[in-house]
Amino acid sequence: MSLLSIENLKTHFFTKAGVVKSVDGVSFDLDRGEILGIVGESGSGKSVTGFSIMGLVDPPGRLVEGSIRFDGQDLVGMAEPVMRDLRGRRIAMIFQDPMMTLNPVLRVDTQMIEALRAHGRWSDDAARQRCRDVLGQVGIPSPEERLKSYPHQFSGGMRQRVAIAIALLHEPDLIIADEPTTALDVTIQAQILFEIQKLVAENNTAMIWVTHDLAVVAGLADRVAVMYAGRIVEMGTTEEVVNRPFHPYTSGLIGSAPSRNPRGARLTQIRGMAPLPMNLPTGCAFRPRCDRATEACIIEPDATTPESEHLVRCYHPLSGASDWGTTA
Amino acid sequence: MTVFIIRRLLQSVIVVAVMTLLVFAGVYAIGNPVEILISQDATEVERAAAIARLGLDKSLPEQYLAFLGNLLKGDLGTSFVFGEPALQLVLERFPATMELALSAMLIAVFIGVPLGLYAGLRPDSIGGRTIMTGSIFGFSLPNFWQGLMLIMFFAVILQWLPAGGRGVRGEFLGIESSFFSWDGISHLILPAINLALFKTSLVIRLTRASVRETINLDYVKFARAKGLRPRRVIGLHVLKNIMIPLVTIIGLEFGSVIAFAVVTETVFAWPGMGKLIIDSIFQLDRPVIVAYLIVIVCLFITVNLVVDILYAILDPRVRLSDQKA
Ligand SMILES: Nc1ncnc2c1ncn2[C@@H]1O[C@H](COP(=O)(O)OP(=O)(O)OP(=O)(O)O)[C@@H](O)[C@H]1O
Ligand code: SF4
Ligand SMILES: [Mg+2]
Numbered sequence: 001m002s003l004l005s006i007e008n009l010k011t012h013f014f015t016k017a018g019v020v021k022s023v024d025g026v027s028f029d030l031d032r033g034e035i036l037g038i039v040g041e042s043g044s045g046k047s048v049t050g051f052s053i054m055g056l057v058d059p060p061g062r063l064v065e066g067s068i069r070f071d072g073q074d075l076v077g078m079a080e081p082v083m084r085d086l087r088g089r090r091i092a093m094i095f096q097d098p099m100m101t102l103n104p105v106l107r108v109d110t111q112m113i114e115a116l117r118a119h120g121r122w123s124d125d126a127a128r129q130r131c132r133d134v135l136g137q138v139g140i141p142s143p144e145e146r147l148k149s150y151p152h153q154f155s156g157g158m159r160q161r162v163a164i165a166i167a168l169l170h171e172p173d174l175i176i177a178d179e180p181t182t183a184l185d186v187t188i189q190a191q192i193l194f195e196i197q198k199l200v201a202e203n204n205t206a207m208i209w210v211t212h213d214l215a216v217v218a219g220l221a222d223r224v225a226v227m228y229a230g231r232i233v234e235m236g237t238t239e240e241v242v243n244r245p246f247h248p249y250t251s252g253l254i255g256s257a258p259s260r261n262p263r264g265a266r267l268t269q270i271r272g273m274a275p276l277p278m279n280l281p282t283g284c285a286f287r288p289r290c291d292r293a294t295e296a297c298i299i300e301p302d303a304t305t306p307e308s309e310h311l312v313r314c315y316h317p318l319s320g321a322s323d324w325g326t327t328a
Numbered sequence: 329m330t331v332f333i334i335r336r337l338l339q340s341v342i343v344v345a346v347m348t349l350l351v352f353a354g355v356y357a358i359g360n361p362v363e364i365l366i367s368q369d370a371t372e373v374e375r376a377a378a379i380a381r382l383g384l385d386k387s388l389p390e391q392y393l394a395f396l397g398n399l400l401k402g403d404l405g406t407s408f409v410f411g412e413p414a415l416q417l418v419l420e421r422f423p424a425t426m427e428l429a430l431s432a433m434l435i436a437v438f439i440g441v442p443l444g445l446y447a448g449l450r451p452d453s454i455g456g457r458t459i460m461t462g463s464i465f466g467f468s469l470p471n472f473w474q475g476l477m478l479i480m481f482f483a484v485i486l487q488w489l490p491a492g493g494r495g496v497r498g499e500f501l502g503i504e505s506s507f508f509s510w511d512g513i514s515h516l517i518l519p520a521i522n523l524a525l526f527k528t529s530l531v532i533r534l535t536r537a538s539v540r541e542t543i544n545l546d547y548v549k550f551a552r553a554k555g556l557r558p559r560r561v562i563g564l565h566v567l568k569n570i571m572i573p574l575v576t577i578i579g580l581e582f583g584s585v586i587a588f589a590v591v592t593e594t595v596f597a598w599p600g601m602g603k604l605i606i607d608s609i610f611q612l613d614r615p616v617i618v619a620y621l622i623v624i625v626c627l628f629i630t631v632n633l634v635v636d637i638l639y640a641i642l643d644p645r646v647r648l649s650d651q652k653a
Contacts (some may be wrong), residue, residue: 054553088555100546105568105643114564115554150644166554
């Protein structure tokens, strides 16, 4: 049985201006030790998916449908104290902006030790020892000194390492990493990627790695899910998705991947703009930007698996997969 | 931290020195000090004596030194009206005003922060909305009218509390204060509330706005993602951050409370500095005005110093950037 199994998850925001269907029918499974990359443009619902799993969706947002089974229990509708016990201990999350994830007015040791003590008794000595060990693991030199520092005394990369260390404190079963390296420069990004990959492999931790950049995920994830406008439009092994994308949007993403372009150069864009979540086009949400769109696309395509383990939501998928839309 | 405090102390001393120079310039150099500091009703003999005592026949630098010397001795001239040393007059009223200002600030903080916190955490609840509506009243009611209403209701109609005056003071550890006797406290309640209402509204609104802003920040979400209890997330992560703007505003407002106290002291016949300064201005009792200015400036400097220190305790970024500088 998979560690995490999400079925038809819908998380909507009921704002004054209207309902934002940030996540609208997402399903995927994740096994222990597996790394799933979630890729998509800004606003496609990647973070909201992560927060939904953490049970940290705040009003006006709400999980309106679906189930999130984690190690046999459904997290949807779970009592808050039970959920809180899982948070940080069995499911941890790392955020995008390392400059913002640590509290600026609290010392690093305060912020680490409280994370330990949220889930059990720790003596001062044992807690500090554990913090030092984990800081060492994520490559922070002289951890003892660093514990007594405030976040602003660290560089961005170091702060993100601290955040990763906090996520690792309880050796969770699942880590949700929400674009943790996007804000960092390329060399540091590469280092952190390498280290985190090693650490999860050692602990057999499952991981969801959210990113804009398909190339980052290519070297890291076992499987990739491509999100567009709140839905997964393509999912398969990394190898499959990167080398033989089915969905026109995925193939566009590959063309516009930052890592394939000279640094600093403007990326080749996918034509048009990401749709406004408030008024999505009817049918396939990618339709206005899609070169292959036909009349069939006015009706929302279902998820299909032209090849086993390679899912796509498109009537006219690319690269050799049979174009079943025209005959449908 | 010690370095920080010492530096701030030195800065304060410099400010005080500059201030004495300004007061000196205002009183001695620009105007005619004889007219400012000596009553017009004084006889020629008294005048001559005062001129000699104040050293007004000497050169300006000498006069400044003499002024400083007198200042250190606490001699700022004699009140025309009371015939007592002006500084002593002001300092006698100082505790009464401080009692009032302190009580008002305590009320504002201990009522304003929890209410603001509640309104910030539950902005759409009935309680939250009620608090915000209530705070609008606190802002818009005229201070003296509100004072009169308090007197009408609690002193005249209900007869629960006295309408004015300071009451009998109690003594505790050798300090004499209204805080230490029931009579003193009962006299303090109405004027303190009157003075506090506006500030309470301000603190409520500031707290609420800061909470709304802070609660959505990543580090609060990250704290929750660690599995911390709401009590710790709010009580430490949120509160410690909103304390930074709060302390600044409360410090600044403490000064304005003392200034506002003038109205309240008048309405409630509270024998504080505010009432004294109003009387002195009407009667052109200039030595008292000068003494009042000096006391107020010193008070402001002290408050600023305390705020700076608290600020550095609360915000490590301030402390460190200062050390580097
Ligand atoms: N609190 C909120 N209120 C209203 N809408 C929200 C809220 N939070 C998220 N959304 C909406 O949900 C959609 C998905 O947001 P999400 O943060 O998941 O995007 P993302 O894929 O993580 O994008 P990015 O790459 O920019 O982080 C966005 O359109 C956003 O406007
Ligand atoms: S379903 Fe149609 S519009 Fe949507 S991606 Fe496929 S071809 Fe394009
Ligand atoms: Mg995001």
